Amino acid sequence: MDIIIIGSGPAGISAALYAKRAGADVTVITRGSGALAKAEKIENYYGLAEPVTGAELEANGIAGAKRLGVEFVQGEVVGLSMNDDFTGLVVQTPEKSFEGKTVILAAGSTRLAPKIPGLKELEGKGVSYCAICDAFFYRGKTVAVLGEGEYALHEAEILQPHASKVMLFTNGKEPAVKIPDSIEVHREKVDAVESEAVNGMERVSGLRTENGASIPAEGLFVALGTAGSVDLARKIGAAVENNRIVVDADMTTNVPGLYAAGDCTGGLLQVVKAAYEGAVAGLAAAKYVRKQ
Amino acid sequence: MEIVKENIISVTPDNFKTEVLESDRPVLVTFYAAWDQPCRMQQPALDSIADKHPEIKVCKLDVEEYTAFAQQFGIMMIPTTIAFKEGKKVKRATGLRLENVLLNMVN
Numbered sequence: 001m002d003i004i005i006i007g008s009g010p011a012g013i014s015a016a017l018y019a020k021r022a023g024a025d026v027t028v029i030t031r032g033s034g035a036l037a038k039a040e041k042i043e044n045y046y047g048l049a050e051p052v053t054g055a056e057l058e059a060n061g062i063a064g065a066k067r068l069g070v071e072f073v074q075g076e077v078v079g080l081s082m083n084d085d086f087t088g089l090v091v092q093t094p095e096k097s098f099e100g101k102t103v104i105l106a107a108g109s110t111r112l113a114p115k116i117p118g119l120k121e122l123e124g125k126g127v128s129y130c131a132i133c134d135a136f137f138y139r140g141k142t143v144a145v146l147g148e149g150e151y152a153l154h155e156a157e158i159l160q161p162h163a164s165k166v167m168l169f170t171n172g173k174e175p176a177v178k179i180p181d182s183i184e185v186h187r188e189k190v191d192a193v194e195s196e197a198v199n200g201m202e203r204v205s206g207l208r209t210e211n212g213a214s215i216p217a218e219g220l221f222v223a224l225g226t227a228g229s230v231d232l233a234r235k236i237g238a239a240v241e242n243n244r245i246v247v248d249a250d251m252t253t254n255v256p257g258l259y260a261a262g263d264c265t266g267g268l269l270q271v272v273k274a275a276y277e278g279a280v281a282g283l284a285a286a287k288y289v290r291k292q
Numbered sequence: 293m294e295i296v297k298e299n300i301i302s303v304t305p306d307n308f309k310t311e312v313l314e315s316d317r318p319v320l321v322t323f324y325a326a327w328d329q330p331c332r333m334q335q336p337a338l339d340s341i342a343d344k345h346p347e348i349k350v351c352k353l354d355v356e357e358y359t360a361f362a363q364q365f366g367i368m369m370i371p372t373t374i375a376f377k378e379g380k381k382v383k384r385a386t387g388l389r390l391e392n393v394l395l396n397m398v399n
Contacts, residue, residue, distance in 0.1 A: 082329055124369040124386025133328055136356070137368050201366035219368070237333030237388050246390065254333055 001027050002289045003282075004091050004100035006077050006232070009034045010271045011262025012106035013061040014278030015285070016070045019104075022286035028065065029091060029098065031076040031226060033058060034108045035263065036271065045271055057271070073098070077107070078154035080232040081132070082255075089236070089257055094150050101292055102257040102285040105238075105245065106278060109263035110228030114171065118193030118204075119222070126204025127193060127220045130235050131158035138163045138219045144207055145169070146190065147223035149176040151231075155223040156183050167217065169207060171224075186215065193220055229264030242266070251281035259285050299342040301351045305361045311351060313379040318398035319349045322373045323365070325356045330388045334371045337391040348398055373397065 003019050005012045008030035020026045036042075039054030066072065079092035080103065089103045113119055119127060128134040131145075135158055143163045145156045148170040156166050160182065168179055172189040179185050189210040196205040206216040223231075230240055238253040239246040244266030251259045261277035263269050303311050303321060312319050322338060324331035342350040355362040355370060365374060375383040375397035383397040 124372060124384075125366060126368050128369050130330070133330055134369050136325065136370075198366070199364065203366060203368065234330070234387065237328075237330035239333075239388055239390050241390065241393070254336070 001025060001098060001100040003027070003102050003104065003285045004029060004089070004098055005104045005106055005282075006030075006080075006091065006229070007034065007106035007108060007262070008062055008072070009036050009058065009106065009108060009262060009274060010061060011274035011278035011281070012104070013065050014275040015104045015106055015259075015261055015282035016065045016278075017068060018279045018282030019286045020065070020068050020070050020282075022283055024286040024289050025071075026282075027071040027073060027098065027100070029073045029075050029077055029093065031074070035269075042271060076150050076226055077232065078151050078227055079132070080236045082236065089255075092154075094154065100257075101289050102259065104251075104278075104281045104285055105229040105232060105253075105258070105260040105264055106262045106274075106281070107227075107229040107232070107264065109266075109269070110230045110243065113222060113224065116171075116190050116193060118195060119220075122193055122195055122202070122204050122220075125195070125202055126218060127222065129222050129231060131155040131221050131223075132235060134219075134221075135159050135162040140164050141218040142167070142216060143219040143221065144186075144215075144217040145221045145223055146171060147225070148173040149225060151225070151227045152223040153177050153179060153183075155221050159221065163219075167215070169209075172210075188213075229260060229262075233258075233260065233264075249280075250284040251277055252284060257285075257288060299346075299350065300338060301349065303351045303353045305358055308353075308361075311349070312376050315349050315376070315379075317347060317349045318382075319351055319376040320373055320394060320398060321351045321353055321376065322371050323353050323355050323362050323367045324371045325354065327356075328370050331371045334373075334388050337389070337394060340391055341394060345395070348395075 002025040005028045036054040036058045041051040043051045075093035091098045142165040144167045167184040169186045192208040194206045245260040259281040261281040262274035369386045
């Protein structure tokens with residue numbers, strides 16, 4: 001595949017339209033509706049005589065891209081990596097992997113992590129956002145994954161060959177997928193991430209739950225809900241600052257062949273901004289493919 | 293074995309004291325693993341600092357080769373960069389960081 005676009009909101013669809021018209025082969029992977037579909041009314045957007053619903057605008061966008069021949073795949077992206085010889089990027093869904101010459105991240109912005117005391121403070125001291133990067137440090141140790149869906153399961157499965165025990169903490173939710181018996185599931189809410197000092201350095205020691213129990217764990221991997229653009233960017237080594245993907249004026253990240261557009265790059269959370277960035281990213285990715 | 297540029301020093305438990313703790317320049321030590329994609333992407337920023345800022349010593353430490361040593365610094369995430377001044381840890385940054393963020397750690 002030439003270009004894989006993750007997300008089918010205004011950024012992803014605009015990227016698809018411009019890249020397709022520039023002659024590239026374009027596939028959009030989407031898990032379904034995003035932030036736009038939740039908007040009751042879209043106004044202040046060029047060409048609208050009357051307000052439309054977000055869902056209507058989104059459906060029109062997707063229909064327009066389909067008419068142009070853009071391929072759509074329904075799936076939840078749980079992983080992003082370089083291929084073995086660093087010539088392309090691999091997008092993983094629970095069902096299968098897709099390899100593209102370029103990838104455009106347009107899956108919206110990640111919800112902020114819940115305000116669990118210790119979560120932010122202990123990042124890099126046992127709290128991690130990337131199992132593939134940091135599983136290595138937990139050989140033979142007990143680890144926890146915070147999350148409830150495909151993404152959390154994917155992270156847990158990466159940890160299993162390394163860790164002695166992997167637990168899943170759903171933080172009060174029901175698991176959205178079937179969790180194998182080898183992963184211990186905790187449904188109770190997490191009140192705090194606990195730490196202890198080892199050789200004068202603070203590190204994660206366990207999780208305190210709503211019923212007052214302290215459950216020992218040396219690592220906590222955060223994988224709530226679905227993997228957002230920022231989560232995927234972190235895994236592949238794209239620069240992220242203040243929960244936004246760092247891009248230049250062409251929407252290129254620091255990873256060759258990887259672009260980002262829309263809410264995940266920060267700034268105005270508006271359709272007009274997402275559409276513009278998508279267009280720029282689509283053209284830049286198409287140009288990159290031509291040069292290859 | 294990964295190629296480390298001439299002006300980036302590969303530190304080991306053996307030379308850590310002389311290269312880092314006894315350095316007369318501020319030091320940035322990035323704890324990394326060669327196979328890790330975010331660590332690979334951190335490299336250009338380290339190269340650039342080493343090229344443009346001779347007043348800063350840029351070092352790398354392979355956590356896979358020196359796991360126990362890295363754990364003395366509480367490394368649980370890669371890349372992690374620690375800034376040292378006059379033998380003391382002054383700042384620590386986890387995850388891939390931009391060049392200016394790394395530079396600010398020693399300025």
